[in-house]
Amino acid sequence: MKISKLGEFGLIDKLTSILQIKDSSVVVGFGDDCSCVNIHGELILFTSDIQLEGKHFIKEKIEPEDLGWKLVSINVSDIASCGGIPEWGFISVGFSPDTELEYVEKIYTGMKDACDFYEMDVIGGNTSASDFIFLDLFLTGKTGKFIGRNGAKEKDLVVLSGYTGLSRAGLELLLMDRKKYEDFEKRLIKAHTRPLARIDLSDKIMRYANSCIDISDGLLGDLRHIGKNSKLKILIEKDNLPVHPDLEKFCRKYNKDPLDYVLYGGEDYELVFTVSEENVKQFENCFVIGKVERGEGVFLKYKDLIEKLEEKGFEHI
Amino acid sequence: MKISKLGEFGLIDKLTSILQIKDSSVVVGFGDDCSCVNIHGELILFTSDIQLEGKHFIKEKIEPEDLGWKLVSINVSDIASCGGIPEWGFISVGFSPDTELEYVEKIYTGMKDACDFYEMDVIGGNTSASDFIFLDLFLTGKTGKFIGRNGAKEKDLVVLSGYTGLSRAGLELLLMDRKKYEDFEKRLIKAHTRPLARIDLSDKIMRYANSCIDISDGLLGDLRHIGKNSKLKILIEKDNLPVHPDLEKFCRKYNKDPLDYVLYGGEDYELVFTVSEENVKQFENCFVIGKVERGEGVFLKYKDLIEKLEEKGFEHI
Numbered sequence: 233m234k235i236s237k238l239g240e241f242g243l244i245d246k247l248t249s250i251l252q253i254k255d256s257s258v259v260v261g262f263g264d265d266c267s268c269v270n271i272h273g274e275l276i277l278f279t280s281d282i283q284l285e286g287k288h289f290i291k292e293k294i295e296p297e298d299l300g301w302k303l304v305s306i307n308v309s310d311i312a313s314c315g316g317i318p319e320w321g322f323i324s325v326g327f328s329p330d331t332e333l334e335y336v337e338k339i340y341t342g343m344k345d346a347c348d349f350y351e352m353d354v355i356g357g358n359t360s361a362s363d364f365i366f367l368d369l370f371l372t373g374k375t376g377k378f379i380g381r382n383g384a385k386e387k388d389l390v391v392l393s394g395y396t397g398l399s400r401a402g403l404e405l406l407l408m409d410r411k412k413y414e415d416f417e418k419r420l421i422k423a424h425t426r427p428l429a430r431i432d433l434s435d436k437i438m439r440y441a442n443s444c445i446d447i448s449d450g451l452l453g454d455l456r457h458i459g460k461n462s463k464l465k466i467l468i469e470k471d472n473l474p475v476h477p478d479l480e481k482f483c484r485k486y487n488k489d490p491l492d493y494v495l496y497g498g499e500d501y502e503l504v505f506t507v508s509e510e511n512v513k514q515f516e517n518c519f520v521i522g523k524v525e526r527g528e529g530v531f532l533k534y535k536d537l538i539e540k541l542e543e544k545g546f547e548h549i
Numbered sequence: 550m551k552i553s554k555l556g557e558f559g560l561i562d563k564l565t566s567i568l569q570i571k572d573s574s575v576v577v578g579f580g581d582d583c584s585c586v587n588i589h590g591e592l593i594l595f596t597s598d599i600q601l602e603g604k605h606f607i608k609e610k611i612e613p614e615d616l617g618w619k620l621v622s623i624n625v626s627d628i629a630s631c632g633g634i635p636e637w638g639f640i641s642v643g644f645s646p647d648t649e650l651e652y653v654e655k656i657y658t659g660m661k662d663a664c665d666f667y668e669m670d671v672i673g674g675n676t677s678a679s680d681f682i683f684l685d686l687f688l689t690g691k692t693g694k695f696i697g698r699n700g701a702k703e704k705d706l707v708v709l710s711g712y713t714g715l716s717r718a719g720l721e722l723l724l725m726d727r728k729k730y731e732d733f734e735k736r737l738i739k740a741h742t743r744p745l746a747r748i749d750l751s752d753k754i755m756r757y758a759n760s761c762i763d764i765s766d767g768l769l770g771d772l773r774h775i776g777k778n779s780k781l782k783i784l785i786e787k788d789n790l791p792v793h794p795d796l797e798k799f800c801r802k803y804n805k806d807p808l809d810y811v812l813y814g815g816e817d818y819e820l821v822f823t824v825s826e827e828n829v830k831q832f833e834n835c836f837v838i839g840k841v842e843r844g845e846g847v848f849l850k851y852k853d854l855i856e857k858l859e860e861k862g863f864e865h866i
Contacts, residue, residue, distance in 0.1 A: 233649070233650045233651075234646065234647050234648065234649060234650070235644060235646060235647075235648050235649070235650050235653060236646030236647060237650075238650065240676055243650070243653070243676065244674075244676055246650065246653075246654065247653065247654070247657050247674075248674075250654065250657040250658060250660075250661050251657060251660065251661055251664070251670070251671045252661075253670045253671075253672055254670055255636075255637070255669075255670045255672075258637070258670060258672050261672050261673060262672070262673055262674065266673070267637075267639065267672045267673030269637060269672065271588050271589075271591060271593070272588075272589055272591065274588065274589065276588070278637065278639050278672065278673055278687075279639075279673070279675075280639055280641045280673075280674070280675045280685075280687060281675055282641055282643075282675065282677055282685075284643065284677055284679060286680070287677060287678055287679060288677075319572075320572070320575070320584075320586055320595070322584065322595050322596075322597055322687055324597045324599055324641075324685050324687075326599075326601065327552060329551065329552060329553030330551050330552075330553060331551065331552050332550070332551060332552070333550045333551070333552050333554075333555065333560070333563065334550075336552060336560070336564065337563065337564070337567060340564050340567040340568060341567060343567075343568065344567050344568055344569075347568070352572075353568075353570045353571055353572045353575060354568045354570075355570055355572075355575050355578050355579070355584045355586065355595065356578060356579050356583070356584030356595055356596070356597075357561075357564075357565075357579060357597070358596075358597045358598055358599065359557055359560065359561055360599055360601055360604060360605075361604055362601060362604060363603070366683070368597075368599075368641050368685050370595075370597060370639055370641070370687035
């Protein structure tokens with residue numbers, strides 16, 4: 233059987249069942265945004281994410297500084313979603329021998345800017361020759377309490393840290409290959425090329441959230457993980473889904489449905505989490521978009537209509 | 550300027566100077582087999598090494614179980630060379646969608662076998678779609694004392710943990726594409742496809758060695774790192790270099806010079822280290838091949854002749 237038949241998550245299930253973990257100091261293994269180990273009472277998070285030329289980025293479509301920034305941010309986002317702050321990165325890179333030094337230095341400058349911004353260090357690495365560029369970052373973080381996908385509780389509110397769908401609109405604009413972009417279009421492109429991990433929320437996520445995930449595969453796809461892993465149903469109020477004014481402009485101009493972007497757009501790197509009614513006041517400037525109920529699946533409520541949302545979040549295989 | 554002009558180590562120097570490390574709990578950053586951080590008094594090692602299709606392996610030339618085994622072993626070897634034992638792995642993989650599930654499962658089975666053998670766990674991972682296979686492993690370890698490349702002392706003896714050159718001979722045999730191999734040839738091929746990290750020596754390396762490196766780029770190339778980083782000269786006695794009987798047979802059969810394999814063959818994953826005369830007795834079954842002196846460079850002594858050895862260890866860019 234080809235692995236494409238299994239899909240990304242089916243494949244991961246198969247493979248992780250082979251790698252049975254024996255060490256009892258491993259608090260969380262496969263299946264969440266981070267793994268987590270206990271070192272003398274300190275919870276250490278592990279994650280990794282890669283930028284692969286031709287798959288995750290097109291060399292001509294992203295500035296090297298942005299690429300370095302994005303690589304760090306998408307990893308920090310995984311740490312933040314578990315309620316942690318980033319600590320040490322380890323970078324595995326491949327470049328073809330005819331790559332310009334200046335180009336590589338700019339990627340590293342972007343990485344360094346992101347390290348300074350997120351207050352972390354890249355402390356080591358490995359270099360390979362490769363026919364295409366890859367940048368694989370491994371990142372550790374620490375937290376006082378691991379917040380996973382499986383902790384949602386009945387009656388929790390579903391909270392979104394910011395706007396979604398902008399990154400996908402930005403990617404579509406980039407792929408239009410236009411010579412000139414309007415200002416709001418430039419902002420959408422920036423949302424795609426220079427995402428910001430919501431590390432500012434880490435501490436509150438750790439203290440008050442029951443479950444959390446970062447939105448890399450699209451709001452719906454990632455909410456589905458929370459619902460499935462927590463064995464509960466997620467009900468979203470359509471009218472509560474925030475649409476950014478720039479996304480509204482984009483959708484008017486190109487005749488698109490904003491809901492499609494808000495629900496299914498990937499690479500937003502906002503956080504979506506569940507929290508008790510009592511604690512929701514801790515999250516100012518966030519959007520309460522729904523609630524957690526007994527049952528399963530993700531549903532969208534609009535006036536008196538409730539619709540079950542279909543699988544559509546993108547997978548990487 | 551193209552990065553090929555700089556070479557692997559020139560490039561690494563350029564890039565690591567951009568990523569200045571601020572965190573004072575980082576004991577060792579770039580430039581050794583592992584990085585090392587201090588978590589509440591515990592020294593944690595970080596390393597990573599990749600197997601890239603077409604660069605580090607040819608799919609038709611290595612069994613998937615061996616590939617998984619090798620991936621783990623080459624990372625454990627880096628941990629062992631710093632005097633550590635492996636603890637937690639994090640695996641980043643890419644496969645094309647038409648890869649057979651069975652093939653991938655066999656790679657993971659090989660990884661699992663190696664994890665059991667080295668008493669460690671792979672605790673998480675990341676999966677990407679990719680046009681070629683890559684297997685990037687990040688590995689942590691722990692040690693009571695970091696042993697690096699820069700700790701050699703004048704008058705230290707240079708000690709080799711085992712035979713070198715077998716892996717390169719095995720690779721050359723594989724590339725001959727023969728239908729049948731003699732038994733000794735099969736053993737050489739196995740040295741290439743299923744290397745064994747010298748984790749059995751970790752504890753002694755930590756206690757007694759002053760400097761250590763694992764031999765991935767060839768004995769000479771790696772000794773050069775010890776000499777350069779310790780700012781000392783390495784003098785090797787030609788007659789003390791061990792030549793494995795299988796390598797001797799290979800060289801006789803194919804009219805090759807064993808010294809070429811012993812000194813320059815890569816991917817041996819033996820350890821070469823320096824140790825005081827007093828402590829050398831701790832390392833039974835190892836070969837004392839030379840000594841450390843004031844000066845610089847790596848030299849080969851044969852009877853009354855002393856020859857400076859040229860750069861020839863292979864670089865990855």
